[in-house]
Amino acid sequence: AQSVSQHNHHVILSEAASLELGCNYSYGGTVNLFWYVQYPGQHLQLLLKYFSGDPLVKGIKGFEAEFIKSKFSFNLRKPSVQWSDTAEYFCAVNARGSQGNLIFGKGTKLSVKP
């Protein structure tokens, strides 16, 4: 069965620290990959997505993610976090050619200390 693993449940960083959130999936076929963010009290927002092409994807607010097919990974990165990045981050995978069941990781809560 397909699954998505986000390695960290809660990450605490100071402002200006670099961020990397891990995401691994288990699926042997071709996938579409997503990172979503949910700021406190707000709705889910798409950060970035990978469908094909350049495996290094740049999203909004300075985030980027790199798809490494050999490692089944799609880690999210940001060189320097801000307090406003405090939120919950979800990695999601959609197996292409399937019924489209989007599989989400359990999320990583990021707390940035001012």
Next chain:
Amino acid sequence: GAVVSQHPSWVICKSGTSVKIECRSLDFQATTMFWYRQFPKQSLMLMATSNEGSKATYEQGVEKDKFLINHASLTLSTLTVTSAHPEDSSFYICSARVSPGAPLHFGNGTRLTVT
């Protein structure tokens, strides 16, 4: 392009009433729409898959009679939470796609609070 509009973005209702949530694909025809629910501190869980013109396919554990899904056209699917209870309070989100294997596009979600 590929915008999915979900309405309302938030709603508060009283226990026992019904609430309808709409999911519209604004610039494409969505043969399939999906409805998800987010439980506190958990990831989104798929509730049901809705194919235009046919009955929705519900995931195990989701009450069909409580969460009514209609996909009457290629651009609109609705989720009706019937006889809502406080435990139905949650974040509901839809996604849509043109065809199998096509990218999914998400609505912004609906925060439902049942008092």
